[in-house]
Amino acid sequence: xxxxxxxxxxxxxxxxxxxxxxxxxxxxxxxxxxxxxxxxxxxxxxxxxxxxxxxxxxxxxxxxxxxxxxxxxxxxxxxxxxxxxxxxxxxxxxxxxxxxxxxxxxxxxx
Amino acid sequence: xxxxxxxxxxxxxxxxxxxxxxxxxxxxxxxxxxxxxxxxxxxxxxxxxxxxxxxxxxxxxxxxxxxxxxxxxxxxxxxxxxxxxxxxxxxxxxxxxxxxxxxxxxxxxxxxxxxxxxxxx
Numbered sequence: 001x002x003x004x005x006x007x008x009x010x011x012x013x014x015x016x017x018x019x020x021x022x023x024x025x026x027x028x029x030x031x032x033x034x035x036x037x038x039x040x041x042x043x044x045x046x047x048x049x050x051x052x053x054x055x056x057x058x059x060x061x062x063x064x065x066x067x068x069x070x071x072x073x074x075x076x077x078x079x080x081x082x083x084x085x086x087x088x089x090x091x092x093x094x095x096x097x098x099x100x101x102x103x104x105x106x107x108x109x110x
Numbered sequence: 111x112x113x114x115x116x117x118x119x120x121x122x123x124x125x126x127x128x129x130x131x132x133x134x135x136x137x138x139x140x141x142x143x144x145x146x147x148x149x150x151x152x153x154x155x156x157x158x159x160x161x162x163x164x165x166x167x168x169x170x171x172x173x174x175x176x177x178x179x180x181x182x183x184x185x186x187x188x189x190x191x192x193x194x195x196x197x198x199x200x201x202x203x204x205x206x207x208x209x210x211x212x213x214x215x216x217x218x219x220x221x222x223x224x225x226x227x228x229x230x231x
Contacts, residue, residue: 002154035216037155044205044221045147045155056219088155090216098171099145099157099216 003028004089004102011108017077020105022089024070028100032092034072036065039086039104048087049074076107084109112136112220114206119225126196126229132189132206132222139187140164143209145218146180146191148202156202159191163212196229203227
């Protein structure tokens with residue numbers, strides 16, 4: 001059971017906008033920023049969003065992040081087939097004194 | 111170009127030990143916190159441990175506290191993870207990852223390709 005809760009799956013058709021949620025508590029998302037990672041099949045994870053809503057250079061602006069209270073969301077607009085991947089949220093937890101990940105969401109592009 | 115190259119994985123018996131290494135290049139190693147994250151077969155990501163850029167602060171997940179030790183050698187630009195008392199549930203791909211600064215253990219902007227650890231008799 002992960003400390004951060006994500007839906008196990010999400011789906012959309014090309015061109016659609018999809019959102020993936022990440023729910024935590026006051027000691028993690030409520031107190032710290034959220035990072036999102038994309039893991040394509042058979043590859044290492046890649047930083048997609050940091051500090052809740054910042055994109056590293058090279059990440060398309062189709063990807064955006066937001067945070068409110070103890071929840072965060074990743075939005076992907078203009079969905080493309082290459083977006084099919086697993087997505088993870090992560091945040092520092094002040095009580096655990098460590099980083100906690102969500103269980104991951106598998107995105108399927110129909 | 112940033113490079114992280116993990117090594118040291120392999121097959122080990124339950125109760126055994128292993129030391130993973132992560133050779134870093136292409137950035138100022140001293141200025142960045144480093145972490146270890148693992149992924150069991152077919153499962154999600156699990157953060158294991160982080161060490162500050164200076165090496166003065168270390169943090170561990172409860173699942174490995176007391177069994178695993180993170181360290182770094184700034185002269186060799188290498189990150190280590192010493193793993194003792196290994197269990198079957200430690201079987202996973204182990205990734206080292208670079209933080210964006212000296213203390214943001216969850217902001218991991220570059221990952222190695224991982225090294226597989228299998229704990230089995």
